[in-house]
Amino acid sequence: MNQIVYKKTKGLTDTELSYCPGCTHGIIHKLIGEILEELNVIDRSIGVASVGCSVFSYYYFNCDMQQAAHGRSCAVATGIKRSRPDSIVFTYQGDGDLGSIGIAEAIHAANRGENITVILANNAIYGMTGGQMAPTTLIGQKTTTSQAGRSEALHGLPMKISEIFAQIPKAAYVERVSLHNPQHVLKAKKALKKAFTYQMEKKGFTMIEFISTCPVNWGMTPNEALKWAKESMIEYFPLGVYKDSGDEHE
Amino acid sequence: MGKVLMKGNEAIALAAVKGGCDAFFGYPITPQNEIPEFLSKYMNEHGKVFVQAESEVAAINMVYGAAGSGVRAMTSSSSPGIALKQEGISYIAAAELPCLIVNVMRGGPGLGGIQPSQADYKQITRGGGNGDYQVIAFAPENLQETVDVVKESFEIADFYRNPVMIAVDGLIGQMMEPVDLDRPIRKRNLEEKKWATTGQSTGENRRIVTSIHLDPYDLERHSMKLFAKYQKIKENEQRYELINMKDAQFIIVAYGSMSRICRSSIELLSEQGIKVGMIRPITIWPYPKKAFDEIPASVKGILCAELSTGQMIDDVLISNNGRWKVNFFGRTGGVLPEPEEIVEAIKKMMGEV
């Protein structure tokens, strides 16, 4: 008798993902689906899709979803959570959506301690619009709006989003994780599950930042992209837990 | 330089530079991305200003600062992004700052789609911001006209000290056509920008850029001053093209990509012995009301054709002033009609007059 060790989670619908081959959005989607299933909250969750490649994530998560204007997911999520406090609310945002146009909404949701879980896919580029520079684009990284490579003098330094949010008193759990091999994917899943658990325990604002890839706009194969993410991105964006209010209470 | 095959957005970016653009502030949004992408490289290589702002709201306020400091500043975006800029545009008009805003329109409302649309007509011509203000708005039909109008836009903006918008749809932004970027444009005699904050004055000849007027009489005086400016613009800047008007039985009123599609419809209709002319607004504000006084007596009806559920039709009805029967044809959401659809709309109208 064979025992199934791994199969598609019921937390995701049957709709095929529209992401490019090897894009880590797909992996993050699976982790979210698996966690909603394992915490038995698929039918109690409301997700907020942002604007970017993941704009169609409302086709993929098997729970109620709202699609927010660019940068406004944390505001929309606040409106949802305040009206449906028993629901599990999460936002799914890219580095442009959260770190650029949505930074004010995100910081203030954290500052109020909104009891939501923010999932940030940081792939250091604007994917859907065709590869423009993002707040987390690395120095020297070539994009369609930094064609000679990002320069500190002209464009400032890549934004360390987890470190910033860790400074906010009401942020309960902030961790940066990676997906560049199976071990790290499982570690990332543990972190995300902790964030959702904190939400269920009403501990307040939680955010997990995933170091992600964009093979097409980086001009690499999917595996090369994971390697670059591991070697270049993690060097500037160290992995780890940046805030854990759980430590203070215990 | 002769004709070069270029994508609309790239032609717009290069035309803006040829028109004297000193500073560009933008943000990624489909279908206008090639404009910031082209300018991010060009402006840095030519010692000019390029900033990819954190949002469209930030970008229009960067334009406010740069224009207020006397440089030729511009931004570009697409429909939902332009909606975010409305407050900034109202402030720019109120503070009488010249600037260029390129709007590559896409299907709405809300996040909508990324295909071409003209459903922001009211926002552009009635004003999406607060207060009595207007934006001078051009709606070119092809890449050559777009390039020429973009190059001229800073002259007009500086002359009237007012924002100028180039309203094209996603098709014009994305399509490729041969264009000549060196056609001469009409220069205006412009005064020195003595009002600009150049950081070189103090005492009573300090320069202040503001839009706040707490005393209502002061605000009314200011609004009336703007109103007088807009009357002058209405008088002098109406632009339109009349096509195939002589002995026409029907007139189409259309602009931008819709007017270009209608040109083929007019050809198909004339092959069937039905003479149809067209009024093609080139400025959508000031609206070319004068064109309607040139409609020949042979005309039995007007068909307003738009890529929306009907917005310019209000101006058509105003300009028509009850003289002719007016019908409407529209596709929206990003759908582009085939010329044959407008032929049918004209035939349907024939049956009604």
Next chain:
Amino acid sequence: MNMNSQKVTIAGFGGQGVMMIGQMLAYAATEENMHTLWFPSYGPETRGGTANCSVTISKKEINSPVFAKADTVIALNLPSYMKFAPKVQQGGILLYNESLITNPIQPEGIRVIGVPINDIAIKLGNPKVANMVIMGAYLELTHLFSEEAIVKVLKKLLGKGKEHLIDINIEAIKAGREHILKTRGQSC
């Protein structure tokens, strides 16, 4: 073959090089100082999803960029075949990618020609040049432009940093032409 104006629609999914085929025809037309207009319509996906473009090449000013019927439709996958096959003018050409579309239903009154472009490209050693295989087939069927004219455009487009791809792309164009010459012998 109406040489005054040719309307071509090329359709497939993001990543198949649909846009490049259309743009190359527009560049070739500009080189020979004809009027031309190329426009795309694509979904949000850069890979997968839908991607199609249309190009008009004409001796006189081009009015509507949009047209109800095309002289030639080039379909690179099944969904685009289904969507655009009905848009071919009577007497026009429907050129399709036989690697992904197997014996499809064929509209009446038009020439329907299949070319296994993926298989040919894989045999040439680079699956990415499949779009140039069908470009070669199109040139052989219509003689709209000479191979030299298209190769000249190819060199211009593959200029910056992609010179190493020029030869394989030319091979693909030639392979597409040969396929037509070979199969035309049997089919007509």
Next chain:
Amino acid sequence: MPKGRVSFDIEKCKGCMLCVEVCPKKILVLDKVSLNKKGYNIIKVIDPDNCIGCAFCAIMCPDSVITVEKDKG
């Protein structure tokens, strides 16, 4: 006696090869010839007997293409 077995929903595969990279037994390869309906080259299991059911491939797969079974000990 194989300890594990993998099955691929090939129509959903995009040929991204993330699974190929992480398989410890190197039993997954890109099938350079056959394409799925979407036109992607798909992944082929070359010697299934060596599969140990570790599920690394399925963990990495962005499109939930792979199901992994393991023999009860």
